[in-house]
Amino acid sequence: MSKVKDQLLREEGKKRLSWAESNMPILASIRNRFEKEKPLQGIKIGVALHLEKKTGILLRTLVAGGAQLSAASCNPLTTDDSIAEALDDEMDVFAWSSQTDVEYYNCLESVIATKPKITIDDGCDLIYLLHTKHQDVLENVIGGCEETTTGVIRLEAMNRDGALKVPIMAVNNAHSKYLFDNRYGTGQSVIEGILSATNILIAGKIVVVVGYGWCGRGIANRLKGLGAKVIVVESGTTNEGTSSGYHRALEASYDGCWVMHMNDAASKGDIFITATGNKHVISDEHISKMKDGAILANSGHFNHEIDLDALESNSRSKETILTNVEKYAMKNGKNIILLAQGRLVNLAQPTGQGHPIEIMDGSFGVQALCVEYLAKHGIDLKSGIYDVPNDIDNDIARIALESQGIILDQPTEEQENYSSSWNEGT
Numbered sequence: 001m002s003k004v005k006d007q008l009l010r011e012e013g014k015k016r017l018s019w020a021e022s023n024m025p026i027l028a029s030i031r032n033r034f035e036k037e038k039p040l041q042g043i044k045i046g047v048a049l050h051l052e053k054k055t056g057i058l059l060r061t062l063v064a065g066g067a068q069l070s071a072a073s074c075n076p077l078t079t080d081d082s083i084a085e086a087l088d089d090e091m092d093v094f095a096w097s098s099q100t101d102v103e104y105y106n107c108l109e110s111v112i113a114t115k116p117k118i119t120i121d122d123g124c125d126l127i128y129l130l131h132t133k134h135q136d137v138l139e140n141v142i143g144g145c146e147e148t149t150t151g152v153i154r155l156e157a158m159n160r161d162g163a164l165k166v167p168i169m170a171v172n173n174a175h176s177k178y179l180f181d182n183r184y185g186t187g188q189s190v191i192e193g194i195l196s197a198t199n200i201l202i203a204g205k206i207v208v209v210v211g212y213g214w215c216g217r218g219i220a221n222r223l224k225g226l227g228a229k230v231i232v233v234e235s236g237t238t239n240e241g242t243s244s245g246y247h248r249a250l251e252a253s254y255d256g257c258w259v260m261h262m263n264d265a266a267s268k269g270d271i272f273i274t275a276t277g278n279k280h281v282i283s284d285e286h287i288s289k290m291k292d293g294a295i296l297a298n299s300g301h302f303n304h305e306i307d308l309d310a311l312e313s314n315s316r317s318k319e320t321i322l323t324n325v326e327k328y329a330m331k332n333g334k335n336i337i338l339l340a341q342g343r344l345v346n347l348a349q350p351t352g353q354g355h356p357i358e359i360m361d362g363s364f365g366v367q368a369l370c371v372e373y374l375a376k377h378g379i380d381l382k383s384g385i386y387d388v389p390n391d392i393d394n395d396i397a398r399i400a401l402e403s404q405g406i407i408l409d410q411p412t413e414e415q416e417n418y419s420s421s422w423n424e425g426t
């Protein structure tokens, strides 16, 4: 049933899985319990996640819990073929690297054809297709999990319009996810992706980071550690319930970055990294002001952040100069370098390995426990977006600390009373 690129990479894939597994104590502890309790016995789960080694360990954990799995990637460029091959005897896998958009959507359709009861998305594509093209399959879905900021934003828009018909766990919004994955994971892996594609020096470069959310903060602060001069570009967004673009711009300034308008930053940067989840934050006008040889990379979920049409139409020619590196000869005489076709630079295969293993152990630990939660409670939940329960969120951080040998003190009864009363200090 699986459809993968058969390149005899199975043994290499198994080695990569085993290396990841040996560094994922949170999933190991969940898997031990799942093997005994089988909380997912016979449940069909449809997955659209970047198919690489850490994801493989999450999928094996779900299988250990008794689930029947079908998996595709959530991005046409991010499948590690060796992992897809190594997993395809344990589950149905529909994924290979460097897909066309048509192939990508066909693979998602193959996952939907297995009639999953629970979905796991990174970017909301499975849930979107179920709502727009496969309402018959949607009827049997008891819930889903969403991994990333962009997916949660799409789901919130669906929910506002009354279009969302199933309960979704916003895994991205768990503290154990966004505080570590978006900040430290993206911070490290985006830089690693740029370096492994280009082999350039960061020290001394002027790097423009567009967006100072959780990902942007991580990227900017790690760049500073490598000696870059960092410019941050923010916008006047005023999202309810989170700090606004104004607060984030001020935070960037207090963190020691230059903060400026993109129109001013465009002519200054050697490297530009987008991390906004928004569209065309690097526009035609910005590209026309850039230095000869400026490098563009995206770390946001979709390849919409850089105006790729403008890049194409204002160039005379385009040449692939290295794997994942394209040089555009612009009509104004300058060259602009685009990494990973404007898609997630840290995950585009073969140069990007994605987030560090320990980071994904935490994020995928949340995923595994949320799938278990849906298997138990999904049927009773109304459609809508749900926060990850506090006990799941706290458990993941506690197990991560314990795996580092750190055990926290518990508050005494006296301390609990003190912090919950209003007249103890008088």
Ligand SMILES: NC(=O)c1ccc[n+]([C@@H]2O[C@H](COP(=O)([O-])OP(=O)(O)OC[C@H]3O[C@@H](n4cnc5c(N)ncnc54)[C@H](O)[C@@H]3O)[C@@H](O)[C@H]2O)c1
Pocket: 148, 149, 150, 151, 178, 181, 182, 186, 210, 211, 212, 213, 214, 215, 216, 233, 234, 235, 237, 244, 245, 248, 275, 276, 277, 278, 281, 299, 300, 301, 302, 344, 345, 346, 347
């Ligand atoms: N590359 C990865 O591995 C990875 C990991 C996690 C999240 N993501 C994706 O990265 C993106 C950002 O995620 P996040 O958690 O940092 O989101 P976030 O909401 O915390 O931050 C986004 C920031 O971008 C700013 N912004 C929006 N439009 C802008 C514009 N036009 N110009 C400048 N700034 C603008 C917002 O004000 C906000 O501060 C999302 O698409 C998310 O899905 C990628």
